[in-house]
Amino acid sequence: MKIAIVCYPTYGGSGVVATELGISLASRGHEVHFVSYKQPVRLQSLTGNIHFHEVHVPKYPLFHFQPYELALSSLLVEMVKLHQIELLHVHYAIPHAYAAYMAKQMLKESGIEIPVVTTLHGSDITLVGSHPFYKPAVTFSINNSDVVTAVSKDLRSDTFSFFNVHKEIHVVPNFINVDRYDKIRLNCERTAVAKPNEVIVTHVSNFRPVKRVMDVVETFARIRAEMPAKLMMVGDGPDRLTAESRCHELGISDDVVFYGKTNEVSKILCYSDLMLLPSQTESFGLAALEAMVAATPVISSNTGGLPEVNIHGETGYLTNVGDVELMAKLAITLLSDKELLVKLKQQAYTHACSFDVEKIVPKYEELYQKVLR
């Protein structure tokens, strides 16, 4: 099949999932055309059947806001014609589903029927999309997609409760390349960051308020008071500086590393003992899955789709949003009990394997085949 994947190019979960999906589809023999305003960060190499098309938005002084959707839908029209693209798969409803709908209508005028598959990722529904300024357009774009998927059961149910959607929504969970992580674990350099007696706690996110990074710092301070420990803070965003200053106030800066944005997440996770993900809301929690496949148990909030990924008492623990005391208590118990830690590490890895790319990508292929028929 010739598939165009529209996504955000950034470190955010939706861009990562879209990129990994395209890479996997290409390895399964499909021709994949990525469309974004920048080359996606996870797209390291462009091979014979992976192409990248950049959306250019020419600046004009009259425009206070540059018309990105217009440029995107025009590019999609040209690309579909030029490369005989058979299907558009857009990740994140805003504004991708809307632009794809426009492209579809324009192509109809030229006698070309192109199906649109829309994958909902989370904040496009729960945080941004449901805002009254966007809601009618998001509702319309979802209802007018040929196939709609959501990354968790919880996101599907949120979509039905926030929007007047009458489309079927298929749940296709996010996935992970187990093989790739297995290889990284063979050369795990734990000694480079911590002494043998120190436990390693990790947090990975975009440091937006929804991630509650201050809860990570507060929880770690409590862990640090009980045992030698290091905290790896991976990612960047609006709450990073506040988190760094709080570490200074608490006197734990020497034990906290702020990495910023990095492509080396898997290398950091391979030597981590525990992942903290105290998000306010999370439609799936790709960061939790990435930790689990690296055999790192997760303490997360029990919100959104997280309970579908992190199984309480098996792959880690779930706590109420903001319950720093309980997170710290569970972390201390887990990290001080070697046997329990080994058990949860193994269980986290085993559960993560059920989300392997080889199991999930065929679900998208089935939906593509169905809609093309």
Ligand code: GMT
């Ligand atoms: O806020 C983020 O974490 C980024 C955002 C995105 O779209 O890039 O993440 C959403 O999509 C991810 C991939 O499907 C999910 O794993 C995240 O849970 C989801 N974020 C939220 O729901 C807040």
